[in-house]
Amino acid sequence: MRPLPLSLLLLSLSPSLLARPVATIVGGQPTEAPTWMVSLQQRNSAVNNSHFCGGTLIAPQWVLTAAHCVSDEDQNAIAVRVGDTDLATPYTPVDIDQVILHPDWDPTGGTFRYTFEGDIALLHLTQAQGDTVPSLASTEQQAALTVGDTMTAIGWGATDAAANFYPDLLQQVTLPYAVASIQVEADHFMAGGNVGQSTCFGDSGGPLLVDNTQYGISSYIQTDSYHCGSAGSLAGFTSVAYYRNWLLDLQQGLNYGNFRRLSVAAGQTGQTDFILRNDDNQPWLLESVQSESTLIADCTGVLLQPGESCRLTVGYSPQQPGQNLMIHTWFSALRDDGRRIDDDLRLYAQSLNATGDNGGGGGALSESWLALLALLAMARRRRLAGNKV
Numbered sequence: 001m002r003p004l005p006l007s008l009l010l011l012s013l014s015p016s017l018l019a020r021p022v023a024t025i026v027g028g029q030p031t032e033a034p035t036w037m038v039s040l041q042q043r044n045s046a047v048n049n050s051h052f053c054g055g056t057l058i059a060p061q062w063v064l065t066a067a068h069c070v071s072d073e074d075q076n077a078i079a080v081r082v083g084d085t086d087l088a089t090p091y092t093p094v095d096i097d098q099v100i101l102h103p104d105w106d107p108t109g110g111t112f113r114y115t116f117e118g119d120i121a122l123l124h125l126t127q128a129q130g131d132t133v134p135s136l137a138s139t140e141q142q143a144a145l146t147v148g149d150t151m152t153a154i155g156w157g158a159t160d161a162a163a164n165f166y167p168d169l170l171q172q173v174t175l176p177y178a179v180a181s182i183q184v185e186a187d188h189f190m191a192g193g194n195v196g197q198s199t200c201f202g203d204s205g206g207p208l209l210v211d212n213t214q215y216g217i218s219s220y221i222q223t224d225s226y227h228c229g230s231a232g233s234l235a236g237f238t239s240v241a242y243y244r245n246w247l248l249d250l251q252q253g254l255n256y257g258n259f260r261r262l263s264v265a266a267g268q269t270g271q272t273d274f275i276l277r278n279d280d281n282q283p284w285l286l287e288s289v290q291s292e293s294t295l296i297a298d299c300t301g302v303l304l305q306p307g308e309s310c311r312l313t314v315g316y317s318p319q320q321p322g323q324n325l326m327i328h329t330w331f332s333a334l335r336d337d338g339r340r341i342d343d344d345l346r347l348y349a350q351s352l353n354a355t356g357d358n359g360g361g362g363g364a365l366s367e368s369w370l371a372l373l374a375l376l377a378m379a380r381r382r383r384l385a386g387n388k389v
Helices: 139-143 244-251 372-385
Strands: 037-042 051-059 062-065 078-082 096-101 121-125 150-155 171-176 188-191 207-210 213-222 234-239 254-256 259-265 270-278 284-291 295-297 309-316 325-335 340-352
Touching: 037 062, 051 078, 051 213, 062 213, 062 244, 078 121, 096 254, 096 259, 096 270, 139 213, 150 213, 188 213, 254 325, 254 340, 259 270, 270 325, 270 340, 284 309, 309 325, 309 340
Parallel strands: 259 340
Antiparallel strands: 037 051, 037 078, 051 062, 062 121, 096 121, 150 171, 150 207, 188 234, 207 213, 213 234, 254 270, 270 309, 284 325, 295 309, 325 340
16 A cells, blocks of 8 residues: 655655545544534634544543644634534533643654654643543553454544535544554554545544544544545554553643644744643642743742642743744652652744744644645645634
């Protein structure tokens, strides 16, 4: 099976680069949305159905999705919609206060977007949304899968192979677990292979299930043509089992939004917040905080008791049109039992040029090395751009 070269699509890239599109459901049928099914929406859109990616509520305040869905967006531009079958109906958006990307995902479009390593993210909601959630597959459960086992993908992605039509009603399709001999990343697995049945644009971030257990996160498609569900095409899914411990540790320990993307006018100064939250049953001491930029609010020396949080505020100022800044802020935290966390909070200040567009070198549509996966995720966003207010 020959992966689709990026040079044949939207960017002029070397034909040697592999293109792996993202997911949309082709050949499926409408289904009722589980109470934990999530649609990520473009905030401030003039249409109700401004869906661009899927997700799963895996705890009352935690949404699981693909990293490529959210690493190209300011979290303030994302509205979360939970448990709705019909996206044409009005809804009250749920806000996000943390975006947590897996450390292996490069949010500026570097080499990890060729492999899609770490294509997984958690979003923390400001309001709890319910108690019914799917189970997360274990490594033992994934290892027990055999070729041909039926799995179910659900989403609001395109319903035609050329991705011209996007449904209001949630769709589902049955995909067989694929042969294990196909070369994929250690943190991904493949499903599908039936002509005319596939995930496609807009399904990214959504779940792949067996009964009520989530095994995968829709990540990309490997295909011989421009179309979803073509002969020989397979869908790639980030393995939930592979990252299960990472997901559980974040929900039960010290967690923190580790990435913010902002689009700002040239020379504009401003500030943004990172929240450090203690969901552990032990106190955490924030020992030190250092930044490449100005720290307007510093959490150094704060002892976070269980259930408490601290808001760390970082300043920024891109210097000229097209100049993008990655500002690093490092912190150290210590738990009573001696466990330590040393990590990096990243602010990506993306400069707007004179026309108000993102400057080169950082945006999802401007980087020549961006994988087709991200482009396909953006395809739905572009269709909505004319509807923004």
